Amino acid sequence: MTKLRMGVIGAGLWGNNHAHTFNVLPETELVGVCDLDEARALKMKETSGALHAFTDYNALLSRDDIDAVSVATPDFTHTPIILAALKAGKHVLSEKPLATTVKEAETIAEAAAASKGKLMIDFHNRVNPILAGVRDMVQAGEIGLARHGMARLSNTTFVPFEMLSWASKSSALWFLGSHLVDILRFILDDEVVRVYAVTRAGTLSAGGVDTKDFHVSVLEFAKGTVVTMENSWILSRDNPSLVDFKVELVGEKGQVQADPTHNGGLRRVADGGLKYSDFIGVTPTGATRIGGFVLESIARFVDSVVRDVPLLADAQDGLANTKVLSAIEQSAATGKAVDIR
Template sequence: MSTSSRLGVGVIGAGIMGTGHAAAAAQNPRADLVAVASVPIASARTLAERHGADHTDDYRVLLARPDIDLVTIATPDHLHRQICADAARAGKHFIVEKPLTTSLDEADELIAVVRESGVKAMTSFNHRWIPSYANAFDQITAGRVGTPVMAYARKNDRIYVPTEMLSWAAETTPAWFLSSHDIDLVCWYMGGVPLEVVATGVKNKLVGMGIDTYDAVQAQIRFDGGRVATVESCWIYPNSYPTMTDSFIEIVGTDGVIHLDRKAEQVEVASDGAFEWPRMAIMPTIHGKQRGAMADAIDHIIDCVLDDGEPLVTLESSRQVTAVLDALHASLASGTWEKLR
């Protein structure tokens, strides 16, 4: 950790999320964006030059720099564990895109490394910083809807995502890629302990296109106290759908209900070619600056490092999401209820 009042930041990954991480770090008044690492190096170079930073195609070079205190990790889902562990061993605080890992064993190994290193670490479950989602948590905590007893969450994407946006869709599933955010939120809202999961998945369209992964997954999660949540993920919506993601959450309590529908985020645009609802919650550009939930999550971990605070998203809660998804995928294979490990 540098002794200056500003934090040196490195970004690992230069895709859509890494680009957002870099913009958020570069504009934070308490941080300096020092370097970007990515393969291929051309992506790192382009992003780094935009912000006057250095670049490399080897993240280990970035981790060896003494002027970097915090790294943001925005690599494909299945590549998180090794990079996060290397960052912790190098003494670098980190924030990693969701999910923490795609294996519960890897999550436990990584958490042990982080605890031994003493660094601050957080998964970027940035939906907790979306104003309406944060307000829903406050409403639930205040008892406005009584005790949560049931939840439903869906996050469904256009087919563009697994066929064009991601080159590694076959290395993941819509549940890992999409439901991780919703599972984090549902666990946050329900405030209980998930015990077991049963899931059903469909493989059809994407397999026929040469991408061996699920088209859609639905799962039911049983919590302690008899509470239940259903999560749904699908990424074969037609590209004509007006938003990239169809996202909805419902929380039913003993005394009320909360609906969170993100289909429309205040802006509607009609043109000759389409009717669209631009997404504004996660990473909008406002007056030339990166804002939204992603930037707020990056700002939060920077403040935690500089002020010795505790991250809102704990490693234990991130492990819980991975544990649910681990049981969910075990259920896809077994066809039966699977208890969380």
């Protein structure tokens, strides 16, 4: 079988997830990896088994022996890379968000529609077993029409202060809210039509990270569901997990509550307190298999290209997501509700 020849752009934590997946799947061959930092690119090449390392993504995209690429660079850098990859005729898997302005997202969606390559957004919570189960319940009518709900996806201060070198150029809204808006659209099979949001700053900027501390938003959906959404980067590091993730929906006939924050069956008390370990997102496997929903979503991109199955999330999903997040920023800035069209 002819293998799908892959390139990975971005050698950070998530880029390494992509590289591992493409190195392990029998349908793919990892040809090249790329990062602005040559040392990181070379390290990724060594650990992933890639054939080549680059510091210029255009050099990677110009190769005839690469069929598809994944983009795992910071939030605000996706647009030029995706556009260049589509122009080069490559299939593209991009980390979320698709783009951080509506104009850029629209430009990408137009380019994707005109390209012979496929474009998928890696909204991996669509294959998170807990949240996929919530969608199944809601779509089966088990709680009736969802009337209102609450959704939280927040991080401890470790993420903006230590994990992300580029946190000042993003926010909890773009880094986390992009996941949450998508999973709400996915669960409800509905679109956000109106938002109202507030935000505050001070805690992060006092520590040298010039971005908002949190966004709290009210999302109104077309079918009538109203969800309060929280995205914060100032949770205490004393939390047992650096992520706090909750979804609750109240329907006409019942309620559904989900806590994908952690996998409570595996706990440890060390390093000053209770800690949780993840054994659902990335599951240990043999050397020739992937495991967990984080890697499964990356593999779904390969399924779409190789077997022509539907994309897990396409450019229109990415565009809708960016419209909602941009409207939230506008609402927070103006103090007024914003309609989404």
